[in-house]
Amino acid sequence: MRILGIDLGSREVKVVLMEDEKIIKMFKVSTMSFYRDYCNFDGKIVVDLQKLSIKDVDIAISTGYGRNNTDLRKFEPINEIKAHVYGAIYQSGLKDFILLDVGGQDVKIVKVEKGIISDLELNDKCAASCGRYLENMANVLEVSLDELFKHYKDPVELNSTCAVFSESELIGKIAEGVNLESLCSSVNFSLYKRLKPLLTRFKGRKLVLSGGVARNSALIKYLSADYDEVISLDYPQFNGAIGCCYYGRIRSKKE
Amino acid sequence: MKTIGITTTVPIEVLLAAGYRVIDLNNLFITSEDYGKYIEIAERDGFPKSSCAWIKGIYGAVLENEITEVIGVIEGDCSNTKVLIEVLKQKGIKVYPFSYPHSHSLSDVKKAIKDFMSLFGVYETQVELIRKRLNDIRKIAKRIDELTYIEGKVNGFENHLYQVSLSDFNGNIDEFEEMLLKKLHEIEKRSPVMRKVRLGYIGVPPMTGDLYEFVEKFDSHIIYNEVQREFAFPRAENAKDIYEQYYDYTYPYDIGFRLEKIKEEIKKRKIDGIIHYTQAFCYRAIEDIIIKKELDVPVLNIEGDKLNHLDARTKFRIEAFLDMLSDLKGC
Ligand code: SF4
Numbered sequence: 001m002r003i004l005g006i007d008l009g010s011r012e013v014k015v016v017l018m019e020d021e022k023i024i025k026m027f028k029v030s031t032m033s034f035y036r037d038y039c040n041f042d043g044k045i046v047v048d049l050q051k052l053s054i055k056d057v058d059i060a061i062s063t064g065y066g067r068n069n070t071d072l073r074k075f076e077p078i079n080e081i082k083a084h085v086y087g088a089i090y091q092s093g094l095k096d097f098i099l100l101d102v103g104g105q106d107v108k109i110v111k112v113e114k115g116i117i118s119d120l121e122l123n124d125k126c127a128a129s130c131g132r133y134l135e136n137m138a139n140v141l142e143v144s145l146d147e148l149f150k151h152y153k154d155p156v157e158l159n160s161t162c163a164v165f166s167e168s169e170l171i172g173k174i175a176e177g178v179n180l181e182s183l184c185s186s187v188n189f190s191l192y193k194r195l196k197p198l199l200t201r202f203k204g205r206k207l208v209l210s211g212g213v214a215r216n217s218a219l220i221k222y223l224s225a226d227y228d229e230v231i232s233l234d235y236p237q238f239n240g241a242i243g244c245c246y247y248g249r250i251r252s253k254k255e
Numbered sequence: 256m257k258t259i260g261i262t263t264t265v266p267i268e269v270l271l272a273a274g275y276r277v278i279d280l281n282n283l284f285i286t287s288e289d290y291g292k293y294i295e296i297a298e299r300d301g302f303p304k305s306s307c308a309w310i311k312g313i314y315g316a317v318l319e320n321e322i323t324e325v326i327g328v329i330e331g332d333c334s335n336t337k338v339l340i341e342v343l344k345q346k347g348i349k350v351y352p353f354s355y356p357h358s359h360s361l362s363d364v365k366k367a368i369k370d371f372m373s374l375f376g377v378y379e380t381q382v383e384l385i386r387k388r389l390n391d392i393r394k395i396a397k398r399i400d401e402l403t404y405i406e407g408k409v410n411g412f413e414n415h416l417y418q419v420s421l422s423d424f425n426g427n428i429d430e431f432e433e434m435l436l437k438k439l440h441e442i443e444k445r446s447p448v449m450r451k452v453r454l455g456y457i458g459v460p461p462m463t464g465d466l467y468e469f470v471e472k473f474d475s476h477i478i479y480n481e482v483q484r485e486f487a488f489p490r491a492e493n494a495k496d497i498y499e500q501y502y503d504y505t506y507p508y509d510i511g512f513r514l515e516k517i518k519e520e521i522k523k524r525k526i527d528g529i530i531h532y533t534q535a536f537c538y539r540a541i542e543d544i545i546i547k548k549e550l551d552v553p554v555l556n557i558e559g560d561k562l563n564h565l566d567a568r569t570k571f572r573i574e575a576f577l578d579m580l581s582d583l584k585g586c
Contacts, residue, residue, distance in 0.1 A: 082578060116528070116553040116583075117575040250582055 001252060004057045005244025006047070006075065007083065008034075008064030010105055014238050017054055018245035025054070026238055044073040059252055061244035078247055080240060081120060085112055086250075087243030088208050091233045097206040098227075100199070101239070102213040104131040107195065109202050121198055128163035129194040131212040136163065137187040140170055141180065145215075152218035154182045155189035166190065188218035199226070206231060210239040260322040262313055262339070263332045264422040264486045265353050266368055266501055268385040270326070271428070273375035279423035283320060284312035285462065285563065293319060294561055300342075307536045308462060308561045310335045317343060324349045331355025331507025334538070355507035365498040379497075386497050392428065395435045396421055396487040399442065404478040404524045407447035411456070411477030412467035418483035419460050448476075452580050453525055455479035457517055457546070458532035459539065462559040466530070466573075469565055473577040479524050481517060482506050510542055514549050521552060528553045528580045530573070535560040553580060 007014040013034040017025035029038065040046045049057065062075040063083035071077055088099050095115040101108040106124035110117055127133055138148045156178055160166040173183060191213075207227040213219055214236030223230045233239055259275045260283070261267075270277050284293055293315025294308055302311050310333070317325060327340035329352045340350040353371055356363035372382060399417045403409040409417075417435065424431040452475035456466075460483055467477055485506045494500035505513040520526070531547075531554050533540040543556045555576045557569050565573070 079575075079578065081575060082582075085579070113547065114553045116555075116579045117572075118553070118555050119572055120575055247582065254584070 001249075002056055002058050003245045003248035003252070004049075004054060004060040005083075005241040005246075005248065006060070006062045006064075006072070007238070007240035007244065008062060009103075009240075012237075014241040015052065015054075016238055016241040016245050017057075018242075018249070021249060023242065023245070026235065026241075028237070039072075042073070044071060046073045047075070059248040061248045063240050063244050076248075076251075078244065081108060081110060081117070081122075083240045083243035083247065084108065084210060085110055085117055085243065086246040087239035087241070088112070088210060088233060089115060090242055090246040091235065091239065092208050092231055094206060094208065094231075096204075097208045097231075098199075098202045098204045099208045099210060100195070100223075101209075101211040102129075102131055102191075102195070103211045104135075106130055107198065109198055111202055111204065119202065121201065123198060126163075126194075128161060128166060129191065129198070133163045133166070134187065134191060134213070134216070136167060137170060140167055141174075141183055141187070143180070143184065148184045148187060149216040149218055151181045151184035152188060152221045153185055155185040156182060158186050158190040161194070185218060188216060189222065191216075192219055192222040196226075205229065208233060210236045212237065257324065258322060258426075259324040259326060260313075260317055261326045261328075261423065262336050263328045264504075264506075265326050265328060266371060266382075266497060267423065268382045268389060268497055269368070269371050269375055269377055271385045271389075272377040272381040275324075276426050277423045278320075278322065278426050280313040280316050280322070280325070281309060281460070282419070282423065282425075284309070284316040285460075285464075287316065289315075289319070290563055291561070305536050306335060307333075307534045308559070309333075309459070309534060310339055314339060314342070317348060318346065322348070324351070326351045326353050328353050328355065328507070330357060355501075355504075357508065359502070359508040359512060361498065361502050364502045368498055368501060382497055386491075386500070389424070389428065390488075390491050392424065392432045392435065393421065393488050393491050395432070395439055397489045399435070399439060400484060400487070400489065402439075402442055404453075407449045407476075408442050408445045410448075410467065410471070411454075411480070412464065413442075414477070415456070415460065415464075415467060415480045415483050418480055418487040421487040450474050450476040451584055452476075452577060453478050453527050455481065455517070455521060455524070455526040455529045455552075456532065457481040457529055459534060459537070461532045462534065462561070462563055463532075463565045463569075465564045466532075466557075469570060469573065470530075470577060473574060474581065475577050477530070479520050479526060481513075481520070510545055514546070518550065521550065526552060527584060528555065528576070530554075531556045533558050 003018045005016045011031055012028045013031050014028045038048050038051045060075045062072050063078050063080050084101050096113050099110040107129050109121045111119035138145050158166055158169050160169045205228045207230045209232045214232040220230050256276045260278050260280045267277055294311045296315035297311035325348055327336045329337040344350045354367055403414040454475050454477045456477045490503050491500050505516045535558055547554045
């Protein structure tokens with residue numbers, strides 16, 4: 001049984017192929033090139049699997065930001081939150097946890113109990129609490145994201161609640177002569193502070209991180225104070241696509 | 256006929272034997288168009304924001320409907336009732352306390368009911384006669400319950416309504432029986448509607464009655480209403496007397512006994528998931544910890560406050576929960 005999962009993100013499209021419950025292929029292409037080079041349009045979007053060098057697919061499931069653009073022909077679209085939860089269950093082997101997914105443009109927090117969603121919170125209105133904020137700030141500091149993610153010590157306060165104002169606040173701090181490590185820590189810490197109120201309703205023991213920030217070790221450090229265990233998924237960026245495959249597997253078993 | 260209000264199900268047989276018309280104040284509150292106003296009245300009279308809507312609603316309902324006598328269940332239900340009846344007393348309302356002993360021993364239950372009988376000056380034989388009469392009506396309610404989970408002819412809201420109404424028989428047993436029988440005949444003729452996900456509802460009856468209809472949008476239905484069903488005493492026939500009947504009542508005693516019965520029903524009714532409703536500011540919300548641990552089906556805890564319909568966030572949570580339950584059941 002070969003199951004294909006595709007997660008249509010705003011900037012990248014993630015593709016995962018699973019065979020007999022194992023991931024056998026995993027790659028991503030830019031959203032632009034996915035639609036341009038690998039899809040045709042015929043009333044509905046048709047994915048050219050040959051061009052993606054994928055063969056013999058039994059079930060295809062898609063998910064993505066917003067339901068509309070997940071509607072690919074011959075694919076069953078599923079809701080994005082569910083896809084991420086299934087991905088986290090597959091990757092972590094857990095059934096009870098809190099999932100924090102900080103994507104480029106949104107934040108999702110989901111409580112999972114007995115393998116089923118029991119609570120959730122979405123934030124897709126505020127740029128200051130998502131991945132894009134970190135990218136912008138890294139740009140201002142002229143460091144790579146990997147570099148930015150390393151620093152957690154001695155943060156100074158960045159008080160602005162808004163991503164745009166934070167930028168000028170950060171520039172102010174640079175001008176004051178705060179050192180680069182500290183500036184990096186400050187950016188990470190400010191993200192943590194914005195996530196914290198969202199997480200208050202989601203107290204629990206295990207926090208699973210997915211999305212781009214799962215690589216952010218500074219954030220993990222801060223969050224570790226609030227949970228017994230903070231777990232980063234192995235393939236945080238592929239989590240949604242993996243979840244599609246996992247869902248396909250449940251479906252095929254029940255049929 | 257004298258009217259008496261009750262704050263939850265009590266041995267109604269005693270009150271009927273004493274010649275009262277009995278009104279469940281909860282029903283009076285929640286079915287009223289003025290439900291919001293009742294809460295208002297209580298808050299204006301000084302009830303804190305942080306007390307549950309049921310307590311405030313009952314208070315408002317008593318005053319607005321000019322109820323002059325009230326039974327307050329001060330043990331086994333809500334400790335807030337203790338002070339509620341004290342406030343009512345100060346307002347000139349005649350109040351009587353009733354307790355379901357936490358020990359849940361037959362002898363303590365017996366003592367409580369005997370005291371209750373002497374409070375109203377009635378004898379066991381009178382009470383037993385009424386109990387028999389009521390048990391005939393309870394049988395009809397039980398049949399309606401079966402038509403819900405076995406035959407799929409009754410929807411979740413109706414099930415809730417016809418079980419919960421047995422706490423006071425809508426204030427008139429004869430009329431109520433007639434109405435229930437009519438309903439039963441109508442229901443028997445219906446064609447069954449089976450939905451994919453079978454849900455159980457546990458906890459106090461909801462402030463948010465639209466829950467039943469809402470879950471149906473996702474091919475799910477509530478086929479078990481725990482506390483409402485207890486109000487209807489589905490096992491009354493097996494009890495040899497009133498003491499046994501109220502001893503076998505799950506809701507007011509320890510949670511262990513309650514859970515035993517819930518587990519039986521989950522199995523018998525093949526329930527896929529549970530919605531556990533709790534009221535904002537109610538101690539019962541803490542019970543959720545035990546419930547989730549003890550039950551091996553998924554449990555969603557939802558909380559109601561002052562609104563009599565589901566808020567957007569709760570709807571969203573229910574939808575996600577049902578969506579995944581449905582995946583587990585197969586597409
Ligand atoms: S919901 Fe809880 S707090 Fe409110 S009346 Fe019932 S038991 Fe008391």
